[in-house]
Amino acid sequence: MNVVETSGLAKRYRSTWALRDCTLAVPAGRIVALVGPNGAGKTTLLHCAVGLCTATNGNITVLGDLAPGSLDALERVAFVAQDVPLYKYLSVRSMVAVARNLNSRFDQAQAEERLRALEIPPDRKVGKLSGGQQAQLALTLSLARDPDLLVLDEPLARLDPLARHDFMALVMAAVAASGFSVIFSSHVVSELERFADYLIVLARGRVQMLGDIDDLLAGHAMLSGPVEESDLVGEQFAVVQTRKAARHAELLVRTTGNSELPSGWESDHVSLEELVLAYLRDPSASMLPGPLTPDELEVSEVT
Amino acid sequence: MATVAASPVLPRRREHPVPWKAMARVTWLQRRSTLIGLLVLFVGCAVAIVVGQAGTHASYASFVANGCVQNSFHTPCGNFENWFSDNTDLFSAMVIALHVAPVVIGVFVGAPLLSRELESGTFRFTWTQGVGRSRAVVTTFVLLAVFVTVATCALGLLLNWFAHPFEIIGIESQWQSGLFDTTGPMLAAWTLFGLALGTFLGSLIGRTVAAMAVTAAIVGGLLVASFVWLVHQLEAFGALATTRRMPMGLGVGQLNLPGSQFNGPVGSWLVRAWFTGPGGKRLSSAAANNVIGRMYDAVKGKVIVDPSRWLSVHHYIYWVGYQPASHFWIFQVIAAAILILLAALLALATVRLVRHRA
Numbered sequence: 001m002n003v004v005e006t007s008g009l010a011k012r013y014r015s016t017w018a019l020r021d022c023t024l025a026v027p028a029g030r031i032v033a034l035v036g037p038n039g040a041g042k043t044t045l046l047h048c049a050v051g052l053c054t055a056t057n058g059n060i061t062v063l064g065d066l067a068p069g070s071l072d073a074l075e076r077v078a079f080v081a082q083d084v085p086l087y088k089y090l091s092v093r094s095m096v097a098v099a100r101n102l103n104s105r106f107d108q109a110q111a112e113e114r115l116r117a118l119e120i121p122p123d124r125k126v127g128k129l130s131g132g133q134q135a136q137l138a139l140t141l142s143l144a145r146d147p148d149l150l151v152l153d154e155p156l157a158r159l160d161p162l163a164r165h166d167f168m169a170l171v172m173a174a175v176a177a178s179g180f181s182v183i184f185s186s187h188v189v190s191e192l193e194r195f196a197d198y199l200i201v202l203a204r205g206r207v208q209m210l211g212d213i214d215d216l217l218a219g220h221a222m223l224s225g226p227v228e229e230s231d232l233v234g235e236q237f238a239v240v241q242t243r244k245a246a247r248h249a250e251l252l253v254r255t256t257g258n259s260e261l262p263s264g265w266e267s268d269h270v271s272l273e274e275l276v277l278a279y280l281r282d283p284s285a286s287m288l289p290g291p292l293t294p295d296e297l298e299v300s301e302v303t
Numbered sequence: 304m305a306t307v308a309a310s311p312v313l314p315r316r317r318e319h320p321v322p323w324k325a326m327a328r329v330t331w332l333q334r335r336s337t338l339i340g341l342l343v344l345f346v347g348c349a350v351a352i353v354v355g356q357a358g359t360h361a362s363y364a365s366f367v368a369n370g371c372v373q374n375s376f377h378t379p380c381g382n383f384e385n386w387f388s389d390n391t392d393l394f395s396a397m398v399i400a401l402h403v404a405p406v407v408i409g410v411f412v413g414a415p416l417l418s419r420e421l422e423s424g425t426f427r428f429t430w431t432q433g434v435g436r437s438r439a440v441v442t443t444f445v446l447l448a449v450f451v452t453v454a455t456c457a458l459g460l461l462l463n464w465f466a467h468p469f470e471i472i473g474i475e476s477q478w479q480s481g482l483f484d485t486t487g488p489m490l491a492a493w494t495l496f497g498l499a500l501g502t503f504l505g506s507l508i509g510r511t512v513a514a515m516a517v518t519a520a521i522v523g524g525l526l527v528a529s530f531v532w533l534v535h536q537l538e539a540f541g542a543l544a545t546t547r548r549m550p551m552g553l554g555v556g557q558l559n560l561p562g563s564q565f566n567g568p569v570g571s572w573l574v575r576a577w578f579t580g581p582g583g584k585r586l587s588s589a590a591a592n593n594v595i596g597r598m599y600d601a602v603k604g605k606v607i608v609d610p611s612r613w614l615s616v617h618h619y620i621y622w623v624g625y626q627p628a629s630h631f632w633i634f635q636v637i638a639a640a641i642l643i644l645l646a647a648l649l650a651l652a653t654v655r656l657v658r659h660r661a
Contacts, residue, residue, distance in 0.1 A: 050431045054659070071319045071435050079431040085424035087333060094332050101325035101332075102432035102439070138428075145433070 001028045001064045003149045003181040004049050008058035010205075011044050018044040020205040022058070026183065026198065031175060033196035033213075034185040035276055040202040042185040043082060046153045049183070050079040063148055075104060078142035082153040084134045088127030092137060095126050099141040111144035114170070132163030139167065143174045150174075152184035156191070164188070168195050193272040201279055209279050213272060220275055223251045225265030233265060241278040252278045322434060326442035337412060338450070344407070345454045348400055352461045355393040362386050363468035372471060387472050394465060394475075401455075401462055401485045402526055405497035408451050409522045413501020414514040416443065417657065421509040440657045444650060448498055452491045459490035476561045477631065478572035480534035484526070488635055492642035497522045499646035503653045506660070535559060537634055539574045542624035547576075547611075555591040562625055570628035581618035594619055 002025045009022040019041040026032050036042050047053040048060050051069020066073040086095055092115065100106045115122065118136050126134060135155060142150060150171070156164045172195065175182060186192060192199070192213075199216060201209035209216065220240070223233060230242065230249035237253035244250075252270060261267060331338065362383055366372070371380035417440065420426040430436035462485050469475040475482060484493060501518040508514045535557065547566060555576050562571035578586040578594055586594065598613050614621060626634070 051436075052427060052430065069436070071433070071438075074431065074435055075433045077431075079427070081424065081427035081431075083424060085427050087425055087428075088423075090332065098329050098332050099432065101322070101329045102429065102434045104319075104322070104433050 002026055002061075003028050003030075004060070004062055004183065006045075006048075006058060006060045009045075009048065009055050009060050010057040011041075011048060011053060012056045017205050019048070019055075022202075022205070022207055024200060024207050024210055026181070026200070028181050029179060030181055030198040031171075031196045032181070032183040032198040032200060033192040034183060034200045034202065035187075035189060035192065035280075036185075036202035036208075037280055039204075041205040042202055043153055044205075045202065046079075046151050046183065046185060050074075050077055050151050052079075076148040077151060078145045078147035078149070079151045080135070080138045080142050080153065080155055082157065084131075084138045084158075086126045086134060086138060088125065090126055091123050092120055092126060092129070093122040095137065096122075096141065096144075099144070103145050105146055107144045107146060111140050114140045114143070118166075118170075130163075131158045132160065132166065135159060135163070135167055136170065139170055143170075146178065148180050150180055150182045152182065154185055154187065156186055156188050164191065171195070189273045189276050192276075199272070199276070201276060203280060209276075216275065217270060217272060219254055219256065220270045221253055221255045222268045222270045222274065223253055223261065223265055224268065225249060225262070229262055229265070233262065240275075241282060319435075319438075321438060321442060323442060323446075326434070326439070327446055329439075330443050330446050334412075334447075337415075341408070341412065341451070341454070344404075345458060348397065348404075348458055349461055351393065351400075352397055352458070352465045355397065356465045358393070359387070359390065359465075359468050362390075363471075366468070366472065384472055384474070387469060387474055391469070391474065394469060397462055397465065398481050398485055401458055401490055402481070402530070404455055404458070404490065405493040405526065406519055406522045408455075408494050409497030409501035409518045410515045412447055412451065413498040413503075414505045414518045415511050416447070416502045416505055417653070418505030418509055418511040418514040421506070421660075422511055437654055437658050441654060444498075444502055444653070448495055451494050451498055455494040456487040456491035459485055459487035462490075463487065473561060476572065478538060478561070478626070479559070480530045483534045483538075483635075483638075484529055486635060488639045489642075492639035492646075493522075493526065495646040496642040496649075499649035499653070503649040503656070506653050506656045534638075535574070537638060538572060538626055539624070541630075542574045542626055544622050544624050546620050547623050554595075555586075555588055558623070562623075567623050567625050568627060571625040572628075572631075573623055573625045575624045577622050577624075579620045579622060583620075586619075 004024070004026040006022050006024050009019055010017065011019040018039075022041070022045065034042050034045065044053060048055055049062055049068055051067075051073065054069075060068055062068050062073050063076055066076075068077070087098065090098065096108065096111050096115070099111075100108050112122075115137070118133070118140070120129065120133050120137060120140075126137065129137065135158070139152075139155070152171070155167060159167060168191075171182060171184075174180075184196075197213055199209065199211060199213050200207060223237070225233065225248075227244050227247055227249040230244060230251060234242065234251060234253075237251065238256070239251050239253050241252040242249065252274065255267075366380065366383040369379050369383070371383060374380075417426075420429060426436075429439055432439070434442075462482075463477070466475055466477065466482055470477060477483060477486065483489065497518070500522060501514065504517050504521075505511070505514040508517065538559075539557075545568065555578060557575050558573040560566070560573045562568050562573050567573045578591040580586050580590070580594075594614075594617075598610055601613055602610070611621070
């Protein structure tokens with residue numbers, strides 16, 4: 001089952017296209033990082049997935065075949081929006097009561113236990129909590145809904161490094177306990193590798209890169225060698241990015257073939273941050289899953 | 304042998320009962336201070352009306368005991384009438400206060416209902432919870448509507464009770480626009496309209512202060528228009544006509560006076576008066592005033608016992624258009640139904656806006 005599946009999804013706000021021809025399928029049981037520069041369409045895609053926006057063109061379904069925003073979908077999809085919009089004038093206890101009454105499934109004991117563990121005072125007004133505590137509260141309310149899919153829009157943006165760590169630790173612990181799927185958008189590319197196992201890169205409203213992070217990293221390499229041979233090496237590989245100095249060149253390439261490197265050239269692993277940044281720097285480059293090869297199809301059918 | 308294929312088992316859609324109790328708790332938690340403020344206002348108005356009514360009770364009891372209801376022309380009745388005329392301050396204040404109630408509710412309950420959510424972004428929390436955005440909005444609106452409608456209906460009924468002695472004595476009438484719009488059903492209908500308009504404008508504009516200002520302007524403007532013009536127009540609709548012998552003090556054109564044994568059917572509401580001349584043709588205002596002038600000139604220096612005699616000699620007939628007392632509740636139902644219909648349309652438009660807001 002795919003937790004989110006889109007086909008030619010497009011969303012226009014007046015004359016601006018926030019998403020264009022966005023086709024993707026996110027398998028269940030993954031922790032998905034949605035990455036892209038400002039205005040790439042990350043929030044729009046997530047809003048479409050939780051029913052906060054309707055597509056201009058194309059289709060989107062969640063948790064198999066549910067329409068986003070339908071009652072069946074809302075019961076199973078939890079969302080923590082950017083800037084954590086909670087009722088600031090309510091106490092934490094009242095905020096929990098509001099969330100409990102807005103949902104047919106809500107584990108209040110679990111929520112209260114988590115808040116106790118996080119040392120968030122139940123009588124304090126939500127607006128008086130720190131940014132990190134507000135984010136933790138929003139996450140706690142979402143987790144208490146026992147979701148099948150948790151959608152987090154820029155959850156780390158306002159948090160300091162310690163709060164970011166605590167926040168993601170809470171997410172990872174809940175995933176380990178319940179096994180639900182997570183999609184989170186983030187600007188903090190350096191920390192993605194520790195949490196996510198699946199990556200979607202959006203740029204200018206389109207999907208630029210999509211796939212299992214391990215596969216994506218295995219499919220790319222950083223080649224370095226004499227600058228005068230860089231063009232020759234570049235012809236053997238699909239080059240994503242080229243960096244040239246006076247005597248030395250670095251090529252970030254896809255390693256789909258078995259091309260041998262000339263002497264003097266070295267191949268190194270690429271980090272996720274390098275990979276993402278390279279693709280973001282060149283919006284024309286894309287890395288999308290193609291049709292399954294006969295071997296892959298056979299494996300897929302057997303499993 | 305024929306075989307029957309088993310029909311495929313279709314997945315059953317889960318039923319989602321409307322969580323009224325849960326939404327009532329959410330509404331209370333989210334809007335506790337507004338609801339407490341409203342409750343204080345409502346109770347304050349109710350106490351003021353009860354105290355005011357108790358203050359008039361002794362004088363009205365004496366008025367009744369002296370037989371003034373049947374015949375108000377003997378001596379002590381005039382004193383009671385004067386007392387009531389001198390003690391209308393609290394009554395008038397309550398009429399004004401209840402007129403303002405629909406504006407207050409539209410501005411402070413209706414307008415912020417969705418605009419505050421949209422402005423602060425909390426709609427992204429509420430509309431993504433299991434209850435669903437349409438049901439969250441509809442249940443909250445219905446719960447608030449029931450609360451303010453019942454409360455203002457009760458206040459309107461209390462005001463009618465307060466107004467009763469003033470009406471019997473002849474100082475006030477429920478047909479007058481002030482009291483017409485503040486009966487129980489009409490006040491409730493105006494309040495529902497104010498709430499629905501405020502909610503609609505809040506969802507349309509998405510800015511709390513702007514939505515409050517526009518709501519205040521529209522609901523306030525319509526209430527003023529109703530007070531000054533609309534109620535008179537409604538009451539003139541389908542008026543019955545009768546001839547009167549005594550046009551003294553009435554004149555022609557719009558009247559808006561209670562009928563009595565002298566100027567119209569008892570208990571009726573006189574809405575307008577006019578003359579017809581020889582041949583039954585209706586006279587213009589200028590021509591009617593000319594006739595009245597000629598009549599006074601003809602009887603100058605004499606005591607006018609019966610001006611209708613001069614009028615009948617000259618083939619003029621004085622007509623009064625009126626609404627019988629039995630029509631009062633028909634007009635109330637019509638006016639309230641129009642407001643409730645508008646409120647329902649605004650509520651539907653709000654749900655549509657919310658559903659398609661993306």
